[in-house]
Structures are given as structure tokens and as C-alpha cells.
Amino acid sequence: MSERHESPASVLPSMAVLDADAPVIALAGQPNMGKSTLFNLLTGLNQHVGNWPGKTVEHRAGHFDLNGRKARLVDLPGTYSLTANSPEEVIAREFILREKPSVVVAVVSAATLERSLYLVAELSALDAPLVVALNMMDVAEQEGIQVDAHVLEAALGVPVVPMTASRAAGVRELLKVVENVLNGNQVPRPRPPEVRADHREVLEKIEALISEHVPAPYPQAWVALKLLEGDAEVTRMMREALLPETWEAVHEILRAHDDAFLAVASGRYEWIGRMLRAAMTRPKVGQIGLTERLDRWAAHPLGGLFLLAGILGLVFWLTFTLGTPLQDWLEGSVIAPLSGLVAGALTGAPFWVQGLVVDGLIGGVGSVLTFLPILVIFFAAFALLEDVGYMARAAYVMDNLMHLMGLHGKSFLPLFLGFGCNVPAVMGTRVIDSWPARLLTILIAPLVPCTARMAVVAFIAPAFFGANAVWVTWGMVLLSLLALVVSGVALNKVIFKGQRSAFIMEMPLYHIPNARTIGLLVWQRSLAFVKKAGTAILAMAMLVWVLSYLPNGDLNTSYLARFGQFIEPVGRWMGFDWRLTVALITSFPAKENVIATLGVLFGSSPEAGLTEMLTASFSTATALSFLVVTMLFIPCMATVAVMKQETNSWGWTLLSVGLLLVISIAAGAATYHLAVWMGL
Amino acid sequence: MLEKLLAEIRSGGTFETGVLAARLGTTPALVEAMLEHLQRIGHLRPYETCNDACGGCSLKSICKSKARTDAVRLWQI
Incomplete structure (x- = not known):
């Protein structure tokens, strides 16, 4: 594989050699989920590496053959969430919101679903068509973890494709699902986590205050949620977009609920817990089971x-x-x-x-x-x-x-x-x-x-x-x-x-x-x-x-x-x-x-x-x-x-x-x- | 769930992830994921068992052995 490190200016135009109608597929995922392996597998030599404009974060893009049709593939930076805690997270969400990729493929690890699903919880709250690539099935199998992809798909409301990118297993099936979503043969209907009842009213108040003032292309409900989470970028954007008295009213609500970010994250983890209870079985026998049994004595206070x-x-x-x-x-x-x-x-x-x-x-x-x-x-x-x-x-x-x-x-x-x-x-x-x-x-x-x-x-x-x-x-x-x-x-x-x-x-x-x-x-x-x-x-x-x-x-x-x-x-x-x-x-x-x-x-x-x-x-x-x-x-x-x-x-x-x-x-x-x- | 976890931790003491998981009615793996989340947003700090605190100790080579550094993962509030 040859990789060319180019300036931001040359990266994006290079994509323009493709048909303007070529679908854009974005790969999202937390670090170490096998996202880059999948990207390399699909694009091979047809990839370009540079930096995201104005950032020192690596930008990887390429194109691949999607069953006879050229498609662009963008490898988004590895992120744990879509809250503006780091430049990577801002880049990933801005790309999804502004560039509106045809399909977002969330690469998650079947062996560490507890960690991986947090980003899926955030992605499912956006409008982008979402497909989950359930990667590292081989690692999960080695560890005795069983994930039922069909059950997970039903619970998430979006297509879930089990795969092992390192062995190119399941890639064909993933591309088929992506194509189905592009053609409208499969329509993702995500079931994102709901905001807890005690904060729902607050969220509605914020939404009512900011309605008609949210800059395009940001969804109003998403902006309200990010305000509640205390997202620094969204807060700055809305402070500039709102009239001072409206902002003061929003700010007053946020100040009264300054712990809401925990409630929102907490809701997502409860959602993850439900998904896992439905679709995943961890081994109860062997090393983990033995550890639990021994610790009943070894870690008992008396x-x-x-x-x-x-x-x-x-x-x-x-x-x-x-x-x-x-x-x-x-x-x-x-x-x-x-x-x-x-x-x-x-x-x-x-x-x-x-x-x-x-x-x-x-x-x-x-x-x-x-x-x-x-x-x-x-x-x-x-x-x-x-x-x-x-x-x-x-x-x-x-x-x-x-x-x-x-x-x-x-x-x-x-x-x-x-x-x-x-x-x-x-x-x-x-x-x-x-x-x-x-x-x-x-x-x-x-x-x-x-x-x-x-x-x-x-x-x-x-x-x-x-x-x-x-x-x-x-x-x-x-x-x-x-x-x-x-x-x-x-x-x-x-x-x-x-x-x-x-x-x-x-x-x-x-x-x-x-x-x-x-x-x-x-x-x-x-x-x-x-x-x-x-x-x-x-x-x-x-x-x-x-x-x-x-x-x-x-x-x-x-x-x-x-x-x-x-x-x-x-x-x-x-x-x-x-x-x-x-x-x-x-x-x-x-x-x-x-x-x-x-x-x-x-x-x-x-x-x-x-x-x-x-x-x-x-x-x-x-x-x-x-x-x-x-x-x-x-x-x-x-x-x-x-x-x-x-x-x-x-x-x-x-x-x-x-x-x-x-x-x-x-x-x-x-x-x-x-x-x-x-x-x- | 994250709030309950934080409330447990804030009550003070030494906690083991398995015990926290049992109290929250979930798995140790999900508790670890939440601990990492709390670490990312700055509510917890990881602690390396062997760091430069051992400088000058004649036994530091022992402490830095693999068996010891792999022994436990620690966080502090």
C-alpha cells in the first residue's frame, strides 16, 4: 500500500476526480475498533492521507468499488463520543452534520461492546443513515463472548453486520447492507436513548427557546441536548446565535441544571445496559467465573x-x-x-x-x-x-x-x-x-x-x-x-x-x-x-x-x-x-x-x-x-x-x-x- | 447509572469494580467503561502503580516488574 501525505488543500480536491454523485461513506468509531483496518481493506491503494483543514488531525479518504459503483470512503478520526472534548470529536460530528454522508458505518468491537456502544448512542441521535459494523467477532469468540447480531439489530433499530476486518470476513455482507441502505431497500430506524423524565421538560424548554435560531445544518433537538450536556462548541455557537435576553434565559436553565451532563450520559449507559442484556452473553464459566467464585471469599470484608x-x-x-x-x-x-x-x-x-x-x-x-x-x-x-x-x-x-x-x-x-x-x-x-x-x-x-x-x-x-x-x-x-x-x-x-x-x-x-x-x-x-x-x-x-x-x-x-x-x-x-x-x-x-x-x-x-x-x-x-x-x-x-x-x-x-x-x-x-x- | 456510580464513589472508600457492578445491577465491564468515561471528562484520574515515586528505592526494579504493574488498574477521584 502506498500512502501519500498531502496538504489539506490537495486531499479534498483529489476526491473530486470521482463522480459528483458518488455516495460518501463515513467510517466512525472509537480508537482501536479496527476502523483503519477496514478502511485499508476497502480502499487499498486508492487512499490519500493528509490533515483535516486547519487541524493537525489526520485525514484519510479514498474510494472503492461498491458492487460496480465508485464510492468515497472517509475515515473519521477515532472518537469516544460526539461531545466537543477534543478536536477529533468536533471533526467527526461536523463532517457528519455538514457533509451529510450517504451512510455512516459505526465500527464497534464485539469484544468491548460496553465501551463501543456509547458512540453508537450518540450517532443514532443524528439524522445520518447508520449501519453498525460489529467487528472483532473472532476476539469476542476467543473470549467466550456471544453477541446475537439479529437481536442487537432489532434493539438498535439499525442494520448490524458481524465481521472480522483483520480476516476480511463479513466485509462483503457489510457492503451489501450499505448498498441496500443507499438504494433504500433497507431503512435504518434508530432507537436512540431517551432523555430521562426529570430532564425531558428542561430539554423541551431549551428547545422552545432556541427554535428558529439554530444555525443550519444543526438539528434543533441535537443542539438542545448538547447545550444540556455543556458542550463548549455548541454553547459558544448558540450564545452568538441567540438574542442576549434569550441566551440569558437559556443560560439560567442550564445553570440550574449544571449536573444534566451526567444525567444525559447516564441515560446513554442505561440504554447500553439494555442493549447488552438483550444481545450479549459473557462467559460465566472458566476464568471469569472462577474469579467471581474465588472473590466471594477472597474479597469478602470478613x-x-x-x-x-x-x-x-x-x-x-x-x-x-x-x-x-x-x-x-x-x-x-x-x-x-x-x-x-x-x-x-x-x-x-x-x-x-x-x-x-x-x-x-x-x-x-x-x-x-x-x-x-x-x-x-x-x-x-x-x-x-x-x-x-x-x-x-x-x-x-x-x-x-x-x-x-x-x-x-x-x-x-x-x-x-x-x-x-x-x-x-x-x-x-x-x-x-x-x-x-x-x-x-x-x-x-x-x-x-x-x-x-x-x-x-x-x-x-x-x-x-x-x-x-x-x-x-x-x-x-x-x-x-x-x-x-x-x-x-x-x-x-x-x-x-x-x-x-x-x-x-x-x-x-x-x-x-x-x-x-x-x-x-x-x-x-x-x-x-x-x-x-x-x-x-x-x-x-x-x-x-x-x-x-x-x-x-x-x-x-x-x-x-x-x-x-x-x-x-x-x-x-x-x-x-x-x-x-x-x-x-x-x-x-x-x-x-x-x-x-x-x-x-x-x-x-x-x-x-x-x-x-x-x-x-x-x-x-x-x-x-x-x-x-x-x-x-x-x-x-x-x-x-x-x-x-x-x-x-x-x-x-x-x-x-x-x-x-x-x-x-x-x-x-x-x-x-x-x-x-x-x-x- | 453514571450518577449512581459517581454517588457510590463519592461516598468515599476503596471500591472494586465487581462490587460496584453488583451494587448497580450491571456488569464489571460496563462499570469499567463508565469509569473510563468519568476519567475522560475529568471526574476521575488514573493512577499508575509504579511511577517516579519509587525513585531512589533499591527495590524499584522489583516494583517495575511486569507482574506488579499488571496487577491492578486504579483510579482516584
Whole structure:
């Protein structure tokens, strides 16, 4: 096919080579309905491309053989409606109204009739002879959608021709119908949507006021309707055409019914709904049916929460059942022997080199890396849930719960992102327009349990709680979410005074999981974790080791011990010694540093790994308290930085940090004393 | 129908298209068509889940993966 891009002046005269009586067929339709495919199919090489006069909108016109008779074909710009929202819409309707094409072919997609029929609703209100080309029947069939063209034709009152332009199927039938309409053998009698009863009287008043003043060639009823819809072009035209006092009367009516545009559009959608109920059947079995059935539970406000809790429990059980033996093996059979081997190899090296490599590098970063198998399984489980389409439901039911508690609906997105990392969770609050609501969400977003915090829990829980680690971890997540809801409700009463806004989401269909997508997600997340272990965690492990070594090589009198002992009284409330207190503080740059720090401070030996050292050193009550504090402790440095950036206030940032500090210490102390009281 | 949809949305909260469709007695596909209509006339705004809000986050490559960006379509009022 050859296309010549020509100036507007040359496009239109080129059509003049045809017989002046040649019928003009206009192709109308929304974008992506296959209108251009049909145009190319019919015109082939006989087409010209330029711009519409005075516009930058592409003009495509051509001619074709209509059963032995030459006909002009004009491809109107793709438009969603005929209201003057864009230059394309103005061009399309002006062409139909002014040039009065012999036939207007509305190209609609059988697969997306809900969207396509809006333009048909508008076209059927014009005087032009209308034919509907029901395109993309193949796509509809693939999706299990059945459209009965005969029923649709009867409902619309205009000829409807099913076709698949991409395969040239049904084109001959379309041309036959167009020819019948041209010859008068078939007369379209469109049944356009009616204006709702409560606006009909208004419309009649406007029509009465503008009658005899409507410029040709615009139909009076159409102009009245467009005035009611608030169409800018028609309003301007009628303001100029009417006497000032008449215009004032019209304007007064329009001002009193400034929501009429919604009523008019609403009437069209009700009309579309009726057409679809009559002529279209969407599949009830298969993927869509399955999604609906599953969502009765998964998206149910209460049932969905129970299901979420169950799924989380299953994920943790799977993670620990498969991951803990691997982690034990790595710790006992790789890291501990490696530590002994390297210590032996460095016997001649200065003591600080031995300490830095064995305690700092292997003890710190090595310990962190041992729970990579746990994380890989954890990442894989979440990637599977995400790929199947469940995570959107999880966030939805959580958000429903928060909304019931008076929290902001838009906090859905931060929640959704926060399970991965709190940084995008805070950034994600940009979606919220209302400042108090946004601030509230920023303040509580760090309470969403991120993967880094979950990694720490995944390391400590199996060490202390064995088979019960699943329940403990599950309880930690619920505790975090409970703290989030309670804090949100409390803060809401103070700073966010009942303002409401809305957020609408289109749930994805459930999918059969794709192994490649899941593999890619697990790979990316694991790689990001290993990179973090090799950079931020390594740096912190080294710093902790140096501070634990200086000034005289004795841990108990080191700078770190002095600092730890200084703040130990606070740690004691929660059952911590100075080492646990310091480990908690080092989680500020990155949450995983907790394990690296414990690795440096407790070390590992060929006889016992870090987990054995920890279980030998602390009670179950202390471990439980430590987990609670870890889950609720102040956000990491990166999160604090974005909180400052997003709130543009150190005051609010520090308030959030202080709030979490108080919550975590209070919850930790309560947990510890309760556990001791229970004899743990 | 469009007015009822807008009234539901304006009541505040997070809505799912299937639930809105059930409340309006229609199909999710028609609700989506109406949401797109409301977006075109400026009553709703679409929201991209992964945009430059993630700048600086070490996990942004994860968020921009296909599985996540395809996950949900969102609008806000």
C-alpha cells in the first residue's frame, strides 16, 4: 500500500476526480475498533492521507468499488463520543452534520461492546443513515463472548453486520447492507436513548427557546441536548446565535441544571445496559467465573481477612518447613567450618585482621547470608501469590478493614507496596490529595511489615520456637497490622477529621502462575538482598566489629559495650542485655543488620552456630520481646529519609519515629513481662 | 447509572469494580467503561502503580516488574 501525505488543500480536491454523485461513506468509531483496518481493506491503494483543514488531525479518504459503483470512503478520526472534548470529536460530528454522508458505518468491537456502544448512542441521535459494523467477532469468540447480531439489530433499530476486518470476513455482507441502505431497500430506524423524565421538560424548554435560531445544518433537538450536556462548541455557537435576553434565559436553565451532563450520559449507559442484556452473553464459566467464585471469599470484608490470615500462616509454615533445615545446614556445615578454616589460615596475621575477617565479615555478613534459602522460599511464595492475582485481594480486604475503622481508602496503595518495602509505601502516599490523610498514611506506613523485618523474624523465630515458629511469625504480622490499625484510628481522630475520598480498583483476573515471572521476581529480590548484604550490611558489620574491638580488643570494655551499657537500662525493660539493645539500634541503617550485629557480637564457632549461641544466651521471653520490638521498631534510615522528603518536615518525621519508638518499647516491655509471668 | 456510580464513589472508600457492578445491577465491564468515561471528562484520574515515586528505592526494579504493574488498574477521584 502506498500512502501519500498531502496538504489539506490537495486531499479534498483529489476526491473530486470521482463522480459528483458518488455516495460518501463515513467510517466512525472509537480508537482501536479496527476502523483503519477496514478502511485499508476497502480502499487499498486508492487512499490519500493528509490533515483535516486547519487541524493537525489526520485525514484519510479514498474510494472503492461498491458492487460496480465508485464510492468515497472517509475515515473519521477515532472518537469516544460526539461531545466537543477534543478536536477529533468536533471533526467527526461536523463532517457528519455538514457533509451529510450517504451512510455512516459505526465500527464497534464485539469484544468491548460496553465501551463501543456509547458512540453508537450518540450517532443514532443524528439524522445520518447508520449501519453498525460489529467487528472483532473472532476476539469476542476467543473470549467466550456471544453477541446475537439479529437481536442487537432489532434493539438498535439499525442494520448490524458481524465481521472480522483483520480476516476480511463479513466485509462483503457489510457492503451489501450499505448498498441496500443507499438504494433504500433497507431503512435504518434508530432507537436512540431517551432523555430521562426529570430532564425531558428542561430539554423541551431549551428547545422552545432556541427554535428558529439554530444555525443550519444543526438539528434543533441535537443542539438542545448538547447545550444540556455543556458542550463548549455548541454553547459558544448558540450564545452568538441567540438574542442576549434569550441566551440569558437559556443560560439560567442550564445553570440550574449544571449536573444534566451526567444525567444525559447516564441515560446513554442505561440504554447500553439494555442493549447488552438483550444481545450479549459473557462467559460465566472458566476464568471469569472462577474469579467471581474465588472473590466471594477472597474479597469478602470478613471472610477475606480470615483467608488472608490462613494464607499467611501457610506461607510461613512452608518457608520454615523447607527453609530452616537448609539454613541450619548452611550455618553448621558451611559458615561455622569456614570460620574455623579462615581463623586457622590467619593464625599468623595480626589479631585485628583475624577479628575483622572472622568475626566481622564471616560472623556478620555470613550469618545474614545463611538465611538466604528462607528468604528465597518466602519470596517465591509471595511472588506466586502476586502472580496468581491474590495480593491485590489481600490489600483490598486489609484496606476495607482500615476503612471500617475510619481510615483513608487510598491507603490501599501504600499497604500494597509496603509489604515489599516501606520506602515506596511512603512514596506511594502521593496518591492521596488530602494533606491530613496523606500525613496520617505516611506516619503509619512503616508499620506494614516489610520483607527486611520479616527476614529478621524468619531468622530468630525458628531458633527459639522450633515447630511453633509458624504461629509466632504469623502472630508478629498480625500484631504489626493491629498496631497499624490502632495507631491509624488514634491519629485519625486527632489529625484527620473524617474527610473521605475514594479509590477504585479493577481486580485482575486470577491467573495460572507463570514459572518464568515468579523466577524473575525471586531472582530480582534475592539479588537485591545479596547486594545489600555485600554493601550496607557489610559496612555496618565492619563498623560494629571495629567498635566492639576498640580500644583494647576486649568486647566487654569496648566502645560498643560502653555505649550499649549506657542504653541498657531501657533494653532491660524489654528483657534485653546491652548486646541485643545494640543489635536493635544497628537496624536503623538496614533492618537485616540485626542479624549481622548479633553475628559479630556472638560470633560462630565450629562447635556452635549463631542460632545455638543465641538460644543458649537468652530466654524465650526475651526472644519473643525482641521479635515484637523488631516488628514495631523505628523505620530504617531510607524510610526516614523519604518521610522527611514527603512531609518536608523534621517535626512530623520525628513524630513518626518517636511514635514507633514508644509503641515498640511499650509493646516489647508488655510482651516480656507477660511472657515471664507465663513462665516462658 | 453514571450518577449512581459517581454517588457510590463519592461516598468515599476503596471500591472494586465487581462490587460496584453488583451494587448497580450491571456488569464489571460496563462499570469499567463508565469509569473510563468519568476519567475522560475529568471526574476521575488514573493512577499508575509504579511511577517516579519509587525513585531512589533499591527495590524499584522489583516494583517495575511486569507482574506488579499488571496487577491492578486504579483510579482516584
